[in-house]
Amino acid sequence: MRLTVTYHIAGPTRTAAANAADIAFEQTVELSPDAVSPEVAQRVAGRVESVTTLGRGRSAAVISYDPALVCGDLPQLLNLLFGNISLKAGILVADVAWPEELLAALHGPALGIAGVRDLSRVHGRPLLCTALKPLGLSAAELAERAHRFALAGIDLIKDDHSLVDQLTAPFRDRVERCQEAVGRANRATGGNTLYFPNVTGAPMELAARATFARNAGCRGVVVNALPAGLGGLRPLGATGLAVVSHPSLAGVFFHENHGIVPAVLLGDLFRIAGSDAVIYPNVGGRFTFSEATCVAINERLRRPLGPVAPAFPVPAGGIDAARVPHWIERYGADTIFLLGASLYRHQDWASAAQRLVDAVRRHGDG
């Protein structure tokens, strides 16, 4: 099977076939057909499988590529799907069909939903996650928040994605203190709250931070997948740590007529790159996804995909605590709900967290 990409192309129907052929050559041989030998073109250029009109000045072109062109390499996968043509107007990656051989080479999440459930010892219900914030608090203050969230029974406590190594809460100090605080709460409650620090950084810093986190006893980490580079996720997962990917910067891809649709980028590519869980902005919060987009991301993260394990969807971005039962009904148990801002809005956010935990656990018993 070939790597098969559906591009939506804006433009008049009469040029749709030529535009599709342009993409097929631009993304591979980077030459026009008259400058490539027919033998090389036949062997290497993308193959236009079909072109159909979508109406309103758009066409769908299905183009297939030899999966061996990817070399099992995530950056090259991005390059092949959309690298050069990102610089042309009116092209959208609307869907991708993945050959088994490519999925096996890219591997996907090391733990997946089942592995994260084992780490957190939560089965049969959704997980609750919150974020340590705001940037600017000291490591001791963040650790105090972690302690109170863990006492309340939150399953996962993650660093806000802007906490890096600022002097206010340097990475190592923060990780040691927060991990200690969560461990102390677990011993008090008999619970098993996990703390996932943010390890985003340039490649060497990211690797050093992940190693430090693991040695400090953390079982997972958060990474801003696109700023750090999607190719960095798999080595992170190979260390045994759960990888939670944050969608920072992902919005640049999400234009109606240009980019990569959210379900493919966050649902397929983030998963295939090695995310055990993918954070995305839920409908009705501070950001702009529709409910259909959220449902499509969930479906892509969890669907059977050859040898690639399913990954947790993590809706976030301003989920109202009172609406969590609704979202559980809508999204199902294999979901991690991330609530930050809507808890911190309460003067007594620790009690708000406690009420939320009770509601979710009741749901799990039901």
Add this chain to the structure above:
Amino acid sequence: MRLTVTYHIAGPTRTAAANAADIAFEQTVELSPDAVSPEVAQRVAGRVESVTTLGRGRSAAVISYDPALVCGDLPQLLNLLFGNISLKAGILVADVAWPEELLAALHGPALGIAGVRDLSRVHGRPLLCTALKPLGLSAAELAERAHRFALAGIDLIKDDHSLVDQLTAPFRDRVERCQEAVGRANRATGGNTLYFPNVTGAPMELAARATFARNAGCRGVVVNALPAGLGGLRPLGATGLAVVSHPSLAGVFFHENHGIVPAVLLGDLFRIAGSDAVIYPNVGGRFTFSEATCVAINERLRRPLGPVAPAFPVPAGGIDAARVPHWIERYGADTIFLLGASLYRHQDWASAAQRLVDAVRRHGDG
């Protein structure tokens, strides 16, 4: 001095101030003002310096950040400038003013224009670059092309940005053969053509490929900066290799009302991240930049910028060989002209390359 960002915001003037305040909080504390202590907000949140109307439903908001929030870390810089707000509509990073302290921490290119000129021993004229293509040729066939381009006197010969480690021309085999072929041509001509292989890959592969290239005698490399992760450029430059960044995937940022303008992304960020030279699609070629955009990128790459060395602009993407003298007049001598497709269009592309070299050298003498 603070890191000062000009955002263009689409929306009614009456909400412009509120939208600017949202950005200032979203990009730092990720909480609304009522959920952050005034002391933390004052110390850490972005500061709205001004909001002015641009007409046609757009406003310019100047927001400044404490440069210490960046931690000298490229991924965190991207995150701070546009991470979460990429997921909101109608926000464009139109300009950035860089504090010296941040530039010193991020460092920029290790070689810059002067260093690349020293490597190539070309002074007082533009450099000519071509690309080995197409994908699908064997390493021996690509090496044969490299040999003929080097005999013609092309200054830099780079791999096409899709050449990774495909079975048709595996990385190590390709690098050894092409480097050998170029060296053989140099010995025959007394010239000094350089061969820069593409080392794009996930972090460990990228590092291993760069080391291999250096040991094979290469003096520089090409990397798809965004797919590989901008944070990977500086470690690459620290190996002593010249870093030529390719703009694959960059087009996702370039929307009129959303993203990061080309001059800031390719001109400032790619340079500050550590590119010695930045490839971009020239006006009039296969892609969509205006001449004003190209000139702005050139200006940003070369302008004085504290301790950050100037980097070479590399206009590309379908430059007509006959028009090169025009572009030299327009862009000046501190430019690398990358011509691939327009040479390969000629049956006898080696002679076309020779004529181009003669034209550029005459220009340098003039």
